[in-house]
Amino acid sequence: MTLNPLVSVKWLAKNLDIPNLVILDASTQKNASKLVPKYLGVQIKGARIFDMESTFFDEENPIPNMMPNPKVFETECQKLGIHSNSIIVIYDNLGVYTSPRARWMFKAMGHQYVTVLNGGLTAWKEAGYACEEKKEKTYKLGDFKALHQPNLVRDSKFILNNLQNKEVLVVDARSNDRFLGESPEPRAGMASGHIPNAISFPYKQVLEEGKMKSKNDLLQLIEDLKVDNKELVFTCGSGVTACIILLAFELVNDNQKSLYDGSWSEWGQLGKFPVEVG
Structure with missing residues (x-):
């Protein structure tokens, strides 16, 4: 079936x-x-x-x-x-x-x-x-x-090795103010900002009253990002809300998709990985 x-x-x-x-x-x-x-x-x-x-x-x-x-x-x-x-x-x-x-x-x-x-x-x-x-x-x-299926879950080494790879795009589900570094992180001792060259796509915009929006609405949101044929790696604070937007993309988009499991809980550790603000 x-x-x-x-x-x-x-x-x-x-x-x-x-x-x-x-x-x-x-x-x-x-x-x-x-x-x-x-x-x-x-x-x-x-x-x-x-x-x-x-x-x-x-x-x-x-x-x-x-x-x-x-x-x-x-x-x-x-x-x-x-x-x-x-x-x-x-x-x-x-x-x-x-x-x-x-x-x-x-x-x-x-x-x-x-x-x-x-x-x-x-x-x-x-x-x-x-x-x-x-x-x-x-x-x-x-x-x-x-x-x-190891290609469905990525680690920090994969992200680090592909920071300049224009065929791989990191999509961040956190709020835009956290992505920009304008709000402090909820976990202590974490940097503010985002993975270099990532794009912001807050998970709340794909939901309406606890349900996923229609495919037409999702398609419009995702088409505006112009992701082309890139591999998409989804991230958030700790790997949970990233899967909400991953699901939204699955419904309307055929690109290769994976989850960065460690997400910001790993990447945002002070002084460990490069961080962009703004």
Whole structure:
């Protein structure tokens, strides 16, 4: 089957009987944007908790929100009863916020059948579809296999080596004032500014009331950037909101795309990497 990167709550409600369907709740307890969920303590009926904060991020790495080791990812997915042929729908309780990051993690681990629920838990609940109390459950082990795709996640060495490469473009999802260095970084001890030659594309401009904007609106926003055929590397503060704009680009743009996992949490360390202001 063909699975779009983004599906509506109506689509999910109509397809709950798809064989091998797995619904994952990728909500987090906190977020850098200080957004507050409208609904707490509930989940879509039958959803499984995809705990990025304590399970699917690399807790041993001092840089926040880093991708885990593929073997760890594989093992934890198996514990959730996920199979190699599972069709995965991911949502979160902030509309479209952490779910695109969770989806890209699956893509980077070689799983193709994974999509984001547009509007997330809020849209689902307000459409009148079934929810239940959120709680941990145990599942029969799945046979998920992680097939790591290193070209989908870039590191600081790649960014440093391609600063002057006009065929590679870094797209920054942080607010424009942070990009320009006009506002202090929320994390202590971090430089203000951006990666040299990067462009600013704040994630909030692709969203409207917690949902991704229409393809026509996204196309207009992205066409204005004139990205040509460049490889696009997406970055933000810690690799989460970068995946929101990465998803937006996926919907309307065929360029090669990857995530800079360390993002500004790594690059912005004082005196470590070159920084531009303004």
